[in-house]
Amino acid sequence: MIRGGDLAERLRVNLGAVSARARVRIVASYRERSWIVGETIFPFLTMSAFVLAYRGLKAPPVYEAFVVLGGAMIAYWNNVLWSMASQFFWEKEQGQLQLYLITPVSRMSILLGMALGGIAMTTSRAAVILAGGALLFHIHFPVDRVLPAFGLFLLTLAAVYSLGMILSSLFLMWGREAWYTATLFQEPIHLLSGFYFPVRALGTAVGSFAALLPVTLGLDGIRQIFYGPAAHGLVPLVWIPPIQVGLLSLFLYLAHRSLATMENLGKREGRLTLRGG
Amino acid sequence: MSAALPAAIESAALTRVFRARRKEREVAALRGIDLRVEPGECFGLLGPNGAGKTTLIKILTTLLLPTSGRAMVAGFDVARDPLQVRRRINLVSGGDTSGYGILTVRETLHLFARFYGVPGPIARRRADDLLAVTGLADRADSRLSNLSTGMKQKLNFARGFMSDPEIIFLDEPTLGLDVGAARDVRGFISRWVREREGRTVLLTTHYMVEADELCGRVAIIDHGRILALDTPKTLKRSVASEPVFELTLGTGGGDGDEVREIAGVRSFSQHTQQATGAIEVRIVVEEDHVIGEVLGMLKQLGIPVLHLTKSEPTLETVFVHMVGRGLADDVEPESETA
DSSP states (O other), X not given: OOOHHHHHHHHHHHHHHHHHHHHHHHHHHHHOTTHIIIIIIHHHHHHHHHHHHHHHTTOOHHHHHHHHHHHXXXXXXXXXXXXXXXXXXXXXXXXXXXXXXXXXXXXXXXXXXXXXXXXXXXXXXXXXXXXXXHHHHTOOOOGXXXXXXXXXXXXXXXXXXXXXXXXXXXXXXXXXXXXXXXXXXXXXXXXXXTSSSOGGGGOHHHHHHHTTSHHHHHHHHHHHHHHXXXXXXXXXXXXXXXXXXXXXXXXXXXXXXXXXXXXXXXXXXXXXXXXXX | OOOOOOOSEEEEEEEEEEEOTTSSOEEEEEEEEEEEEOTTOEEEEXXXXXXXXXXXXXXXXXXXXXXXEEEEETTEETTTOHHHHHHHXXXXXXXXXXXXXXXXXXXXXXXXHHTTTOOHHHHHHHHHHHHHHTTOGGGTTSBGGGSOHHHHHHHHHHHHHTTOOSEXXXXXXXXXXXXXXXXXXXXXXXXXXXXXXXXXXXXXXXOHHHHHHHOSEEEEEXXXXXXXXXXXXXXXXXXXXXXXXXXXXXXXXXXXXXXXXXTXXXXXXXXXXXXXXXXXXXXEESSTTHHHHHHHHHXXXXXXEEEEEEEOOOHHHHHHHHHSSOTTSOOOOXXXXX
């Protein structure tokens, strides 16, 4: 049984670990500016291409807003996949995963730190895409609906990063194989997520399957909050927050179990570290 | 009456077998290791590559599960209660680096201190001390990406002590360090154990002198088994058979071959130095006092004795005696990598 004092101490140490790990990401984002080109300008160009294509096709102007919102959201998904889920794999490759694993903190605290740092880092990129898109292409976001949209956005981020924790456990155990699989599925997931179009266009069956991804569901909901029926929503808006809460709870539980299972498996098979001797 | 303190490290019949990916063969890295290290000890583990040292350390630091047997650290089972173990330990693997190129040296130390819940002011003071010891004080605000490999290794060493662990596992901590830095590191380890009551070090090293200088007790391990375990002094005594003396004789009075006739002289060998003409002699005697008679005879023969030393066995001698080869003659490393 955990005593109250012990629980408080564990909480203190774990919160310290969360903030310490988050800080690494935040420090990196303002010391290393090269990301501005790779992660802001290039995605902005991709987004611009879609906007211009919709204009060329004389699609309703709301589609241009879909693209800008999707362009902002894609930054978070890429951050989850390549800077959080795969991080334990990179730590292992650099020989310092063991330094994290011998610390008396929960693996989820370390990942939560990465997530918060990643969110802080990615928000600046997403903000550039949103602001740039709004200014350059005259995209209108109804100001009175920003608050509920932001609430759903936060809930979506929580679910997306929890899914990242599950993926992280897979990278922990099958680093290189997980890396190849993630690369393989990157484009199909971009398609299923409907980053640049309403996901309902995929049809009900495929769209419903895609809605298992919290990023798809969140984006669908945010578009509906801003543009109502014109957003061509897949799932009724009132269902989306409870589904996201359900996914968040499920993902957190699965992440906790999966991380413990994979770590134990790694310890049994001797696959957590690189050095022998 | 207070209860006896638990051992800092204890293992019983500890075994670890690695199975190759396709399960075609098994490699037994540890075969029934029984070990007890008391709190406050600096304990050395000597063995060639592939002997099982790192595997043992990985089990004791909760990074690997034993196949069978039991391992306890600070009184807690490493398999059943890893969190309690992790609160009390730290690990430094020589040759490894820690942290991120984007962070400074000081930030890196603070990062890892936070993972152990070390409060800010204590972390700052400890970082200052460790940076001074490792000679990194003037690089405290340099980014890791600007450090040399040696500096990164020193930082990794400092990191291990940021949590002020009860038990620290040092796996080849001076590997790759220059002579001066290695000496400073050894000095720090020695002071840390001496001045911090109850702190325990488990050290693996290739450098026999390092083990001899730092460790109160040493275990020699090979092929996953402990071959010998005792104080360096006792281990050395265990391989010392008969006293061996080395003499350098001056020229002019013969080569001293007559001392062979003295009762108690087991063997006598000599060779002449080409440069000086001096004669170097190696004499094995039954008892120490026999050397007195040897010196007496040399004096009678008019042969000057320029130099006399008693040859003592070193840990290297013990190691070769026990293992059957020197540390330089390494075997293939364990196949436990992913």
